[in-house]
Amino acid sequence: MEAHRALKEAGFTVDSFGTGSAVRLPGPSIDKPNVYPFGTPYDEIYKELEAQDPKLYTANGILAMLDRNRKIKTAPQKWHDGDIKFDVVFTCEERCFESVLDDMMTRAESGKSGKALHVINVDIKDDHENAVIGGQGILELANRFTELYEQCRAADALMSFDDAVMDVLTTWQEAHPHLPLLYSVCFE
């Protein structure tokens, strides 16, 4: 969601999804997580947790996170339910990346567009500080892709965007050694 916020503020058309079976948030103890189905509005979750234990959920940052999220979008969405209409998909965890690839292998159907979908994983540790760093890294990549896309549209370009993506990823990886990349080309 941090990446969603960064991209949205930069003016990109962006959607965000979860790849699990439900939304899981830390609960009062490790074996009692708060589980919500996808589609439950952030605002609703916020109010419920605030009523449950405002001290705990303020201390562990959950309320702040939910507050940020409800300003970005209404409710968490599930990847597997969504219609794919993107140029690039960023995942922030290897597990999600593999889940997205597997899903695309499953849902690939004839008759659909053969448009390439660039799936990129930027592996981010799941804490607030790293989420901010990772979000900025993803924004950088997205900006670089936009530039590259414009360059490759020029009449005298010697490579297409699809060819030059690897160069951008290499340069980016060299600048961000602690955010390991994965990349794959799927079809919408």
Place this chain on the structure above:
Amino acid sequence: MSEIENLDKARDLAVSNLDVYPQVLRSIYPIAANNNVAIQRWCALFFADSFGKTSPLARNIKLDVGLDALDALAALATVADAAIFVNVTHTVTALYDILFVYVAENPNASSTWIKLTAIRDALLARWNTPFPFAPQNDELDRYRGANAKFPLIKLMVKVVLLHTASLDKPPPPRDPRLRNRTPPKPSSHFGFSEVAPNHPLITRASEADGLRILDLMLAPFKQETINSGVLTAIINALPYLLRHRAHLGTQVFLVLEKFQSYAKLQSNYESVNTFKLLRRFVDRTLKVFLNHCFRNQLIPAELEPKLTTMANVLQTRADEQRRHNPLEAASTDDQIRKRPLSGFFNSAKVAASNSYRDMWLLGDPKDENHLFDVSSIPPDTLIKMVLIGLNKAEPKKLTQALEIVAARYANAVSVQMKTEMTPAAESDDEYDPEATYTLPAPKVLTFEQKKQQLQVIIAKYFETAGNATASQKLHATSESLNGVSNELNKTAIQDWSNDSWLTILSRLNTRGITSPGNNDEENQILSDMIRQAIFDYFTQSISTRVDVVVQWLHEEWYSERVTNEAVLAAELTSAGLTDEQVKARVKDADIPTPTYVTWCSKILDAVITYIEPSDRKIFIRLLGDVPYLNEDLVAKLASLCLDPVRSSIGIQALHFLILYRPPVKAWCLQVLEGLRESEDLKVKVTEMLEKFWPEKYGETSGIASESGPKVETEAQTSLMVGKTDFKAETSSKAEVVSTETQVDAPIQVKEEDVVMEEPSPVFEAGTETPEADDTTEQN
């Protein structure tokens, strides 16, 4: 209103009212054949929207209008434009199964089938090319044109699916999460097995086409380099195919099972970091794919053990990589090998710009060496570097390189002409495309500039001569030079030695700068500069450079004589003589060689001034080998004879010339005669005169004394020697000497044998029949 705006209106009308959609589509088909790329792009996009993923049309409508779309699609399929190609490929992919089923059900639809397969093949022909980009270099081209390859992968999957048998239904997914989901619609279950066995159009050959196209699609896995975009795209497209055509699994997995990213080579067009990343990327996608296939029972039983191992290897690798910087140094880095580069790194036929750097750049543009400003190197060093480089270059490779550069110039000129033509057409200017462009003539060098340049050239020659290593290098490479150079070797330079440069320099002097009818004063001055340089070079080390100077004098004398013969012949011819007469007169004429005499005189003066008694042999060889001696030149020996320390050299030289150079014998005897007055030499000289001029000084015959010594015409005999010399000019000097002496004497005399304090038997043998030998020489 522009044409595009009209088309937009038509499309909006179709979208808002599906009843008129087919009519609108049909009205647009003819427009696709238009040569306007903007309109063709519009059409291709509209067709993709009409038949592709977002189509609002029902399948039966698609078939109806799709049958009429083939001509328009065929016209667009050949346009070299990325956007058009991508949308046409999407359209054909979407229509292929609809039309395949139609042809299967209508065995007489041969026109549809022929058109459809022709469009398919036209699109697939781009797969092994860098389309939409112009080919540059086989290796680089593997990394270009992915934007066209991605839609082609989808088309290939569709074609393979239809051209192969749909023997099996997909098994239900084992993953419980997936069981609840709607299974994919069996839209593509139709396949080759549903076509009537005796179908006249869709035959066994069509099934073979399907398998061939599958092979084509998998071919990038067999390349020695990795293109992660294309490879992951193929992998990601495979599960759909395998779900519907499990029997193709063997063919697919036999290729994938052999794929080992760690055995692949790094391309010359990617950094090690890029290589490490793309290896990682392909491995991970392959891992996800294998797991997907295991889970969905898409793995052929016979390959299960091997693929299980492969999946485990990939899983281990992924686990090791987790949370590590993918670029950090690893133990496997040492095993990364680069693919050997064939051809040139940058073989683009169109330069990035019109700068000299870009026009001539054949290496990696990112290589910082190419940023080096060569104009900071002194021009003479640069010329040396270029010459060494050219010498080393393989002619074939050099030709390829020049072809690339020539193509860039041709392209730059044509672009330039186009841009010049455009305003000309508008302003109705008198532009004549037939006019040929002529380079402005180079500025004529002033005499002073010529002198300066020649000075530089001369300096270079001497520098080369002084640099043994450079000479040896030239020698080493001369063997691999092309035919022209070999011819040069045959005639002028058989073995490249440190002195070979002088052959070239003296020829530059005698034949390059000076030529018949071109002996104006300026050229004489330039020639004299070279002569002076060779002369100075000689005088720096007289004892070691006799060969050099003799060779030069031969060049000098021969060229001057030939030139003056030609001048004389021209004069005689213009005086009205026949060719025969001219020949005879020229043969008998005394052809003057003043330049030669001048320089030979300078050389003798120098030698006589500085010669040491120990250099005796060298001096005598010089006298024996120079092409021509006249009376004045011979007379110079007198001073040497009068020098008390070196008189023996002078006397021996005269002795030698009397014996072995009969044409100058008379002048030698005259010199001896003049030395009789010297007290020190009196005895020796008298002795010699008695022996060699018996007519005058012989004890028995003083009668012939007034007639003077018998004089041969030096010119004639020397000319023969000269000719012999030029045939054998590259032989070692020892051989030339032997040729000369062989005609003089029946016994071979080698230079080492020639002069002895005590005449050797060989020496004696020559002395007995000198006059008879003179006759022989003249034959």
